[in-house]
Amino acid sequence: MKVCGQNIRKIRRERDFTQEYMAFEMGISQKAYSDIENSKVKINLEILTKISEILEIKPSDICSISHKCGNDEYENKFHDLVEYMKKNNIAIPKDYL
Numbered sequence: 001m002k003v004c005g006q007n008i009r010k011i012r013r014e015r016d017f018t019q020e021y022m023a024f025e026m027g028i029s030q031k032a033y034s035d036i037e038n039s040k041v042k043i044n045l046e047i048l049t050k051i052s053e054i055l056e057i058k059p060s061d062i063c064s065i066s067h068k069c070g071n072d073e074y075e076n077k078f079h080d081l082v083e084y085m086k087k088n089n090i091a092i093p094k095d096y097l
Contacts, residue, residue: 004048004063005039011055011062012037025054049093 012022023033026047035041036051043063052059085092 002039004043005037007062008051008055009037011057015055017055022051022054026050045090053093 012019019033019037020030023030026033032041036043036047048059048062052062082092084090
């Protein structure tokens with residue numbers, strides 16, 4: 001998870017966004033946002049989605065598990081996740097279908 005926080009910080013800085021801006025957009029305090037970048041909290045799907053939308057990137061640009069899996073296995077995990085989200089009425093960004 002530490003890599004995810006580092007990736008978020010790197011991309012945020014590339015976009016020239018402050019932690020305060022990110023926190024405001026997410027509806028959280030700057031301290032809570034800082035904890036995300038410093039990997040003091042686990043990043044869940046909701047947090048990952050919000051950050052991805054603000055930074056205008058795909059969630060996989062932040063946290064990728066592809067290096068741990070073969071391509072077919074990664075695709076299967078992705079499809080399993082999409083099916084889970086559909087069954088639980090979780091919104092799926094159109095860019096990912």
